[in-house]
Amino acid sequence: MTAVVPPDPIPGARLLFSLDPAVSHLNHGSFGAVPIGxxxxxxxxxxxxxxxxxxxxxxxxxxxxxxxxxxxxxxxxxxxxxxxxxxxxxxxxxxxxxxxxxxxxxxxxxxxxxxxxxxxxxxxxxxxxxxxxxxxxxxxxxxxxxxxxxxxxxxxxxxxxxxxxxxxxxxxxxxxxxxxxxxxxxxxxxxxxxxxxxxxxxxxxxxxxxxxxxxxxxxxxxxxxxxxxxxxxxxxxxxxxxxxxxxxxxxxxxxxxxxxxxxxxxxxxxxxxxxxxxTLRSLGVDRVRAHNAALAAYGQRVVGEALGVPPTALPDHRGPAVAMRVVPLPTGVAGTFDAARALRLRIAERLATEVAVTAWNGRGWLRLCGQVYNHAEEYQRLAVSLPALLDQR
Known part of the structure; x- marks a missing residue:
């Protein structure tokens, strides 16, 4: 099994954004985040x-x-x-x-x-x-x-x-x-x-x-x-x-x-x-893309393992620069639009973490993004806390 290692953070990148530091923002794909400049x-x-x-x-x-x-x-x-x-x-x-x-x-x-x-x-x-x-x-x-x-x-x-x-x-x-x-x-x-x-x-x-x-x-x-x-x-x-x-x-x-x-x-x-x-060019376009994709892959692996999803069952997104990854949720969890929305709100409220939860073909999926303001520890914290929250349903 190939180990997935998180990328080194891009120095100073987190300071470019005005995001609430008390929240893990792992859903850049929905609305983005505008740099302060x-x-x-x-x-x-x-x-x-x-x-x-x-x-x-x-x-x-x-x-x-x-x-x-x-x-x-x-x-x-x-x-x-x-x-x-x-x-x-x-x-x-x-x-x-x-x-x-x-x-x-x-x-x-x-x-x-x-x-x-x-x-x-x-x-x-x-x-x-x-x-x-x-x-x-x-x-x-x-x-x-x-x-x-x-x-x-x-x-x-x-x-x-x-x-x-x-x-x-x-x-x-x-x-x-x-x-x-x-x-x-x-x-x-x-x-x-x-x-x-x-x-x-x-x-x-x-x-x-x-x-x-x-x-x-x-x-x-x-x-x-x-x-x-x-x-x-x-x-x-x-x-x-x-x-x-x-x-x-x-x-x-x-x-x-x-x-x-x-x-x-x-x-x-x-x-x-x-x-x-x-801003993107100043950070280095290729550098940002490689960082974000590697971080999303790391997040997918650690959260997937916490939910008991084998690496071979994690979807292959067929693109080395793709900075969004999905993890299948347990059967019966978030299988409808309303249930997915409710779970996303619970994760935001109880775990101080913003993620995307989607219902596709009758199954719930957790979508994680990687961005320059994210760190490996944020995905690790989600991996530790999410199984217990799902058990509370």
């Missing part, structure tokens, strides 16, 4: 806006947003002209779904690893248009080849108007072979939307090389940007068809400005987002 950049922008709102919002703002967009798109290996800033990944998905012109007889296909809010967005748009939603089950232990074949076999050319697939899944922390999936779907004439919510900052990516028709991802998780910062990347042939959810004054400017401009929206998260990437 980035908070200050955003506050200066807010101060500028409040000093003269009319000037801030009407003189040069679109150019400033475009500059931030170019910076973020370049980091992600995406075409800046085909990239729009949006509030979050779910918003980007909703924009795409609303722009497709779905009709009765059409279908949107996704997998059972999809994010809950995205699944609800698909269901709502299908109800509105008379289209159908179909979910493909993909076993967690499936190989990359099996994943691609499962998805390929589930498409129906001529009827499947969109395939929605995760780059890195939220519920199961599984890295999908998205480039191969896109290639297989395109051979059947099916466009693809890739949900890359957790990718920016965590994983090395060149969005253009993925080849998806649409790719969405959050910068406010692993990219250290203020919350409310995400990108929607659209292939050139689709850009003129993309419509915002709300029409505003940049409507005639085309994509991406027509999607970005929402009048009195707070644009300071987008303008401050490059400071998040500056």
């Amino acid at each position: 980035v908070q200050r950049v955003q506050q200066r922008l807010r101060d500028e806006m409040e000093a003269n709102p009319l000037r801030f919002l009407s003189q040069g703002l679109t150019e400033r947003v475009a500059h931030a967009r170019r910076h973020l798109a370049t980091f992600l290996g995406a075409d800046p002209d085909g990239t729009a800033l949006v509030g979050n990944t779910t918003t980007g998905v909703a924009v795409v779904l609303a722009s497709l012109g779905l009709r009765p007889g059409d279908e949107v296909v996704s997998t059972d690893h999809g994010y809950g809010a995205v699944a609800m967005s698909i269901a709502r748009q299908c109800r509105r248009t008379g289209a159908d939603s179909r979910v493909l089950p993909v076993p967690l232990a499936a190989t990359d080849t099996e994943v691609v074949e499962t998805v390929r076999a589930g498409l129906r050319p001529g009827r499947t108007r969109l395939l929605v697939v995760d780059h890195l899944t939220s519920a199961t922390a599984r890295l999908f072979p998205v480039a191969a999936i896109v290639e297989a779907a395109h051979r059947q004439g099916v466009p693809v939307l890739v949900d890359g919510a957790h990718v920016p900052g965590m994983l090395p990516v060149a969005v253009a090389d993925v080849g998806a028709d649409f790719w969405v991802g959050n910068l406010h998780k692993w990219g250290y940007a203020p919350r409310g910062t995400a990108v929607l990347v659209v292939a050139e042939r689709w850009r003129e068809r993309i419509e915002p959810l709300v029409v505003s004054w940049e409507q005639e400017s085309g994509f991406p400005a027509r999607v970005e401009w929402q009048a009195t929206l707070d644009y300071t998260p987008w303008l401050a987002a490059p400071a998040g990437l500056f």
Whole structure:
């Protein structure tokens, strides 16, 4: 059995964040954590806006947003002209779904690893248009080849108007072979939307090389940007068809400005987002990725052992830089959405530890993240305390 050793801490990294030191924050993947320096950049922008709102919002703002967009798109290996800033990944998905012109007889296909809010967005748009939603089950232990074949076999050319697939899944922390999936779907004439919510900052990516028709991802998780910062990347042939959810004054400017401009929206998260990437680069992008992935793997192993899960039964996430790991909970624990939420709140209240608990395919899963502000001792404390808490149910 191969021992999993925690990485050496990155000196000073914990001091970059204003997180409550009395709490173990092991769930960076849900809402991220904004470094203090980035908070200050955003506050200066807010101060500028409040000093003269009319000037801030009407003189040069679109150019400033475009500059931030170019910076973020370049980091992600995406075409800046085909990239729009949006509030979050779910918003980007909703924009795409609303722009497709779905009709009765059409279908949107996704997998059972999809994010809950995205699944609800698909269901709502299908109800509105008379289209159908179909979910493909993909076993967690499936190989990359099996994943691609499962998805390929589930498409129906001529009827499947969109395939929605995760780059890195939220519920199961599984890295999908998205480039191969896109290639297989395109051979059947099916466009693809890739949900890359957790990718920016965590994983090395060149969005253009993925080849998806649409790719969405959050910068406010692993990219250290203020919350409310995400990108929607659209292939050139689709850009003129993309419509915002709300029409505003940049409507005639085309994509991406027509999607970005929402009048009195707070644009300071987008303008401050490059400071998040500056923080990441200052720490060392590769160094942070290696640290976070190793720490998540360590946490998965020690918590899994405490719950009696053999290392061979811990899911393989198929990516050396994946900084989220899941541990299966005992049978009957947190098998529903409500039960998972209740358990997460109990862990937060009684163990002073923030984790994610998900219910996937009728089973509860504990999701742990690794971030530069975490230390091995936090996972060790959780491993000691969690079994007794679960026994109290």
